[in-house]
Amino acid sequence: MFEILKRTEMAQGSVVLNELSAPQIAAKALPGQFVILRANETGERIPLTMADTNPERGTVTIIYQVVGKSTALFADMKVGERFLDIIGPLGKPTKIENVGTVVCVGGGTGVAVMHPITKALKQAGNHVISIIGSRTKDLLILEDKMKAASHDLHVCTDDGSYGHHGFVTDKLKEMLDSMDVGLVVGIGPVPMMKFVCKMTEQYKVKTLVSLNSIMVDGTGMCGCCRVTVGDQTRFACVDGPEFDGHQVDFNELATRLQAYTQFEKQAMDKYKCECQR
């Protein structure tokens, strides 16, 4: 179990896709849910929202950006190697409804999380417009898949190297101005989700976000992933990971994500050192 069946590099190697054998999870998983993985005995438990599942093959697909030691360790594993542990599917699945027109806004690796949700929303009969963005053209992921999953796709790059020159919120504003939108789903870096929500709030359009808070067990036991939603403390692992974006305290989330920055740097430096030996 938990063997890596496929490994693909994206965004110039900064993002990696793994298709993993995990039949029990694949049989149950729904869009929006996540798994927790651990590479080896000394490894951390890392939560990742599934980018795809294939119940027939018994596989789940994860796509992650290499940011710290644990993701670097994941990325260094080859096809045929195994993760020591995978648990899931965790969290509540996305509530898929037909609301008419939906705009799916994905930024960075958030596009990977967005993909299965986009597919499901389209299957449910919505008219789906997607807006995906990245800092620069080379870092854009899953353009073809998002195109296939949507009726209409817009691409934005911060530096203008591809598609619209500017932020995803620029395109989102165009959509909100020109049509009746029933739902916006925004998934990406915290600042992006925050600005998407600020904008949709002005248009009073319901907005879902998927939160990537720090977790340990993923079953509501440790309380580490707590986020303030509408003045209440909620646990992203069991109450989420998706919440009404207009209620989320994004500043607190961004702050809490900084909790282990120093440790992460120390772990990464040590790992690089060991890899060079």
Added chain:
Amino acid sequence: MAQGKDTKEKLPRQAMPEQDPNIRKRNFDEVPTGYTPELAKAEASRCLQCKKPSCVEGCPVSIDIPGFIKYIQEGDFTKAIRKIWEKNSLPAVCGRVCPQEDQCEGSCILAKKGQPVAIGNLERFAADYERNYGSGELPPKKASTGKKVAVVGSGPAGLTVAGDLILKGHEVTVFEAFHKGGGVLVYGIPQFRLPKEIVASELHFLERLGVDIQCNTVVGKTVDVDELFEQGFDAVFIGVGAGLPRFLNVPGENLINIYSANEYLTRANLMKAYLFPEYDTPLAKGKEVVVLGGGNVAMDSARTAMRMGADRVRIVYRRSRDELPARQAEVHHAEEEGIEFYLLTNPTRFIGDDQGWVKGMECIQMELGEPDESGRRRPEPVSGSEFELPCDMVVIAVGSGANPVLTGNTHDLELNKRGYIVADPKTGKTMKKGVWAGGDIVTGAATVILAAGAGRLASDSIHDYLSIGW
């Protein structure tokens, strides 16, 4: 004869050797180092072998205490452990973490005039001796019944059920959400109080008996209870613990470096964060740490923080010393290690710096009023007594509620208004056919031995069901 009796009375209770507090407060090695065979025999010789042993009545799993102690007196340690195994699958654990002073030892006849027999220490000795020097021979197992039992949760309740039913000839599979079995024994109780190697060895013992332990399986998510029946299980025991941390709901609670005890202890124990960066999971090293709460979990958190290198660790508790719910031995150990107690004190808000890190706590003095429903005197704030306590890390250890992951995804399971499973206290039977429950998910947060006791009652009832019917 009379002379022999006199000697028995005069021999004092044999203390178990411990690591020096000034050394142990900076390491994670076990605090008490264990009896030698000589010390064990000397302590066992204090037992009067009562005809009507009240110690057994005080034991939630009814171990034949005089029986196993007699074997230790005689130096037959193998027979001693076999006697314990008849009633308890987890002696190395229970010998370490049971509140013996309130149970077996509290009922010991010697306690009336002096010091009770150190039953817990002797249980621990028998288990450790077997693990280190025993033959490895397994207890006898009944012929296979062909019945299959699913046990959800691998903590003390689940492991007791698994150990009992495998010996009675049933096939047992234990499902655990974490990547390692043991439940609270591995994520909650620190290494210095219960070494993880010992839990691993108890689990291995069950595996050698034939118990299948499936980790990484969240029942309620990966598979649900009804699906377990569809897969061919004849009975299901739910022993998932409480597992929902309580917070105080005071302002600033989500500042960085404010942990729930569950998170703090899970990172430290299960994920071995105290060995970072050898292990990858990080854990803050507070200089001035405050632990909120007065139970065993608070003591464990405070002593862990000290071992992580804190300069100062304070326990802030809203009642007085007499109401501390922790075992006296744990309070004593904490004090020896330099943990300070701020009693009759309650936090009113947490104060953060401009980067969102906790830097202090506003507290208020409390005084005790009339007893509340828990029987403890209700603490009330003294107005105008607010003061500030500087700190750079806080661990909240004020208890836990019922985790809804399994109960929220299981049909026909009756829950009480606080979300705990309703089960018959004598049998563990729930309202759902073929399903039993026991331990913290039924009673709310309690002790290892009470969970094991609930497991024992449930396993007897499950065995009856599998032999006779519902």
